[in-house]
Amino acid sequence: MSTQPKLGSRTGRILHLDGLEFRDLDGDGQLAPYEDWRVPAAERAADLVARLTVPEKAGLMVIGSHHPGYSEFLPEPEPGEILNRHDVWRDRNPITGQAYPEPVLVTSSTDNAVNARHQRYLIVRDNLAPRDLATWTNAVQEVAERSRLGIPAVFASNPRNHVALVAQFGVNESAGVFSEWPGELGLAALRDPELVETFGREIAKEWRAGGIHKLYGYMADVASEPRWSRFNGTFGEDPELVSDYITAVVRGMQGMVLTGESVATTIKHFPGGGVRLDGHDPHFEWGQTNEYPTDDALATHHLPPFRAAVDAGASSVMPYYARPVNSSAPQLPERYWQGPTTQFEEVAFAYNATFLGELLRTDLGHTGYVNSDSGVIDAMVWGVEELTKPERFAAAVQAGTDLFSDMASPRDLLAAVDEGLLAESALDRACRRLLTEMFSLGIFENPYVDVDDAETVIGGETVSELGGRTQRRSVTLLRGNAELLPLDLGSAPRIHALVTGRTRSDQVQSRLEAAIAKVWPTATVVEHPEDADLALVWARPEIALFEDDREGVPLSIDPRDNGVDVDRIQHIEQTVPTILAVNLTNPWLLGEIEPAAEAVVATFEITPENLLASLAGQDGGPAGRLPMTLPASFKVVADSPRDVPGKFCGDAYPYLDREGVSYGHGHGLTL
Numbered sequence: 001m002s003t004q005p006k007l008g009s010r011t012g013r014i015l016h017l018d019g020l021e022f023r024d025l026d027g028d029g030q031l032a033p034y035e036d037w038r039v040p041a042a043e044r045a046a047d048l049v050a051r052l053t054v055p056e057k058a059g060l061m062v063i064g065s066h067h068p069g070y071s072e073f074l075p076e077p078e079p080g081e082i083l084n085r086h087d088v089w090r091d092r093n094p095i096t097g098q099a100y101p102e103p104v105l106v107t108s109s110t111d112n113a114v115n116a117r118h119q120r121y122l123i124v125r126d127n128l129a130p131r132d133l134a135t136w137t138n139a140v141q142e143v144a145e146r147s148r149l150g151i152p153a154v155f156a157s158n159p160r161n162h163v164a165l166v167a168q169f170g171v172n173e174s175a176g177v178f179s180e181w182p183g184e185l186g187l188a189a190l191r192d193p194e195l196v197e198t199f200g201r202e203i204a205k206e207w208r209a210g211g212i213h214k215l216y217g218y219m220a221d222v223a224s225e226p227r228w229s230r231f232n233g234t235f236g237e238d239p240e241l242v243s244d245y246i247t248a249v250v251r252g253m254q255g256m257v258l259t260g261e262s263v264a265t266t267i268k269h270f271p272g273g274g275v276r277l278d279g280h281d282p283h284f285e286w287g288q289t290n291e292y293p294t295d296d297a298l299a300t301h302h303l304p305p306f307r308a309a310v311d312a313g314a315s316s317v318m319p320y321y322a323r324p325v326n327s328s329a330p331q332l333p334e335r336y337w338q339g340p341t342t343q344f345e346e347v348a349f350a351y352n353a354t355f356l357g358e359l360l361r362t363d364l365g366h367t368g369y370v371n372s373d374s375g376v377i378d379a380m381v382w383g384v385e386e387l388t389k390p391e392r393f394a395a396a397v398q399a400g401t402d403l404f405s406d407m408a409s410p411r412d413l414l415a416a417v418d419e420g421l422l423a424e425s426a427l428d429r430a431c432r433r434l435l436t437e438m439f440s441l442g443i444f445e446n447p448y449v450d451v452d453d454a455e456t457v458i459g460g461e462t463v464s465e466l467g468g469r470t471q472r473r474s475v476t477l478l479r480g481n482a483e484l485l486p487l488d489l490g491s492a493p494r495i496h497a498l499v500t501g502r503t504r505s506d507q508v509q510s511r512l513e514a515a516i517a518k519v520w521p522t523a524t525v526v527e528h529p530e531d532a533d534l535a536l537v538w539a540r541p542e543i544a545l546f547e548d549d550r551e552g553v554p555l556s557i558d559p560r561d562n563g564v565d566v567d568r569i570q571h572i573e574q575t576v577p578t579i580l581a582v583n584l585t586n587p588w589l590l591g592e593i594e595p596a597a598e599a600v601v602a603t604f605e606i607t608p609e610n611l612l613a614s615l616a617g618q619d620g621g622p623a624g625r626l627p628m629t630l631p632a633s634f635k636v637v638a639d640s641p642r643d644v645p646g647k648f649c650g651d652a653y654p655y656l657d658r659e660g661v662s663y664g665h666g667h668g669l670t671l
Contacts, residue, residue: 002038005260008446010142013150023445025150026051037445044444045435049428051149054417055410057427059118060434061397063156063371064408065094065107066122068136073125074107082139083110087408093379096283096546104378105409114143114153117409120438124157124212127177134454137211141447152447154438156214156266161203163471163605165508178206178459181467184218185584186474186604188236189624189668193248195470200252202463204263209457211449213441214264215253216318220246220305221272223628224297224645226637227279227555229545232585232604234274236627237645238665239301243308250312258315260442266371267309269320271355272302275643279543279555282322286551288348288382290320292328297643299331303359310364315437316371316403317360319349321380332359347383350376351392356400369433372396374406394421402430468607472614475581476602476624477669479657484534484579484599486617486671492522496532496576501540501583502563508608512538515608519616529571535578538603538611539564541588557637558589569593581611587628587646595658602626617671625668630655 004020013024015031025035033039033047049057067073069081075088089103113119128136137155144153162183164175179202181187187196207215222242223234235245246267253263272290273282275297280287292298309317324331324344336358337343349355350372360366373380377392384392389412396404397416404413416422438444477485497516499509513525516536526532541562543555548562559582560566572578573596580597582588584604594600601622603611614622629646631637632655640649647665654664661667 005037005442005445008448009145010448011145023150025145025444026148027150034444041436041439042432044439045432048149048151048435049431052431054424054427055414056118056149057424057431058410058413058417060120060431061403061413061427062117062119062407062410063121063123063403063405064113064119065125065406066110066113066140067107067126068128068132071126082136083143085109085111087112093375096375096379098379100378106406108408110140110143113408114140114147119408120144120151121154121156121214121403121434123216123406124155127175129177130210130454130458131451133210133458134449134451138448138451141211144447152438152443154214154441154443155212156216157207157212159215159217161199161206161467163607165511165605165607179203179463179467180471180607182471182474183585183605184233184235185627186471186606186624188241188245188627189474189476189602189604190470191241191625193244196245196248197252198466199470200249202466204253204261206458206460206463207263208261209449209454211447212263213443214266214315216266216268218246218249218265218267219269219273220267220309221269221274222301222305222645224274224301225276225279225642226557226587226628226631226646227543228274228276228586229279229281229543229549229555230273231587231628236665237629237647238627239304239645241627242305246305247308247312250309250314254313254315257313258437258440260445262441264315264437264441266316266318267306267314268318269373270306270317270349270360271298271319272306273320273322275302277642281545281549282320282382283380283545284549284551285382287549288322288380289325290322291325292331292643293641294643295329296331297329297641301643301645301648303364306360307364310360310366314366314368316369317366318371318373319352319356319401321348321350321373321376321382323348323352323383324355347395348376348380350401351384351395351399353399361400369402369430369437370400371403372401372405376401377404377407377412390416390419390421397422397426397430402433468610469619471606471610472619473623474604475606475611475614475622476626477622477671478600478602478626478663478667479594479597479659479661480669480671481577481599484577485615486621487520487612487615489520489616490522492524493533494524494526494531495520496526496529496535496572498535498568498572499538499540500563500565500568502542502544503540505540505563508538508540512536512608515612519609519612529575532576535572535576536581537569537572537578537597538581538583539569539593540583542585557586557631558634559593564593566592570596573597579615584628587630589633590630590655590657590663591633600657621671622668623670625666626663627665629653629665630663632656
């Protein structure tokens with residue numbers, strides 16, 4: 001007997017049949033197969049595709065940023081307007097700042113997105129309070145319900161559950177709303193796939209409570225280049241651990257299969273973005289190549305996490321901007337070579353039929369859809385620069401890309417069909433994959449959420465406490481001192497506190513001092529290290545993707561080059577016993593700041609309150625182990641192959657501290 005699902009409707013169009021209820025999405029008074037929740041998702045998708053016009057199919061294949069009418073992301077926000085009423089065009093890419101040859105539509109009005117351009121995949125960028133988020137997503141869903149076929153919207157987002165002391169567009173837009181966990185490297189430091197599956201399962205409840213159905217994450221990239229600015233979004237440099245974590249996060253977010261409680265995952269960036277030339281990212285022309293200097297590095301180090309994602313049932317996979325180059329050592333089976341002496345077709349992975357068709361679908365067995373990264377048609381078009389936009393769409397779809405991000409207009413995809421570059425059947429294939437996900441997520445039965453539940457579930461007490469405990473445990477003790485650690489919160493020392501780094505250090509400084517007053521009220525913060533009994537220094541260097549990655553400018557893992565006042569740290573360490581905390585977004589060189597410190601810990605994004613609690617031994621104190629190898633010098637990095645993780649680069653690669661202890665992958669002490 002079929003189990004009646006809960007239906008949600010704001011039109012009141014409900015069909016009653018055999019004692020069951022169904023939504024009459026097209027309003028014709030008849031039960032179509034796509035409206036029948038008893039029919040398998042793939043069959044419903046096939047039925048609906050047959051009903052779509054070509055413009056509706058093309059609209060389904062683009063996913064763009066969308067905002068409420070009052071959003072600060074809009075050029076002219078309208079206070080009190082829930083739905084956006086205006087299209088927004090820009091002459092530069094909003095992420096990279098790259099100039100467009102002609103203005104590009106970056107976000108549609110809600111009405112145009114749904115009814116004129118037929119979009120159903122929308123990216124959430126705004127950091128909305130729970131009730132506001134739920135109210136807005138419901139309002140958009142009502143517009144979708146009133147459309148010709150009543151197809152609901154899928155809301156997608158970048159990760160929202162990691163500590164972001166400073167929020168950044170395109171990286172960590174959400175801060176302080178959802179439960180806060182350490183960064184991905186902090187989770188990796190705990191080496192606990194079961195915890196990560198719990199993490200995925202619990203945060204999925206928060207996402208669905210707010211009306212978000214799809215996660216752009218997590219990164220299956222194995223971080224093999226220390227200077228890569230996106231190192232901190234990975235689970236580190238160990239392919240086995242990354243594979244275990246990707247399996248866990250997919251299982252946690254999605255479950256064993258997609259259901260009405262799942263958040264669909266988009267695992268990125270296939271076939272692995274960690275292979276960077278001197279750290280440069282393929283958002284930029286000068287970082288566009290994936291070159292593999294080591295035989296079989298792709299299969300050995302970079303593909304295993306993607307195989308794990310596919311085996312776990314990841315709903316979609318995102319290829320990176322980069323293109324492979326034929327100066328590489330052999331990586332592919334010879335049957336996939338372009339010719340006797342040509343290994344790769346040197347086009348970006350979203351256009352690369354060998355990588356998407358042969359490696360991803362045939363070898364790895366991916367049956368879901370392929371979601372491009374942002375801007376592959378109008379900005380990061382490596383290897384296809386000479387093609388027109390319709391030709392690019394045709395090439396990418398034929399190679400295996402199904403959904404195009406961050407786009408608000410399907411105009412050039414429609415042109416590809418109109419010009420005979422792309423058969424309508426190619427759109428059908430992509431739309432069947434996309435709609436199968438949508439039906440599986442249960443939103444054709446009920447796309448609406450309860451705004452009261454959103455306030456209770458998002459950032460709820462239980463999940464937030466679990467996130468806080470995980471933050472505290474993720475701290476990694478690199479070198480201890482029994483006289484300083486664990487902190488005695490009953491004592492009354494004079495503390496000199498310093499935050500030094502490149503991104504709003506004054507803001508983090510204020511938070512650290514406030515945390516000391518809250519967590520350690522008997523302590524006194526003093527301005528000068530000469531007046532202190534103890535110093536707590538938090539070094540927060542950062543390689544900023546859109547600020548530091550510039551043509552002809554070398555990237556560096558020296559804290560000096562990334563905003564840290566090394567001279568000031570050295571003065572403090574020479575003046576007063578110092579606990580040095582280093583925030584490891586990348587494997588920093590510690591040779592100038594480690595030796596004179598009395599104790600050294602690594603953090604991986606943590607609130608100041610939880611840092612102090614961890615140093616005081618709460619929940620057992622630091623429990624992390626390095627998810628990366630800290631290199632000994634610039635030279636060992638320059639001499640190592642960019643496609644081999646540091647843990648495999650030999651005994652001379654890791655940094656040795658003042659006690660001669662190696663800071664290799666897996667190093668970590670306890671209090």
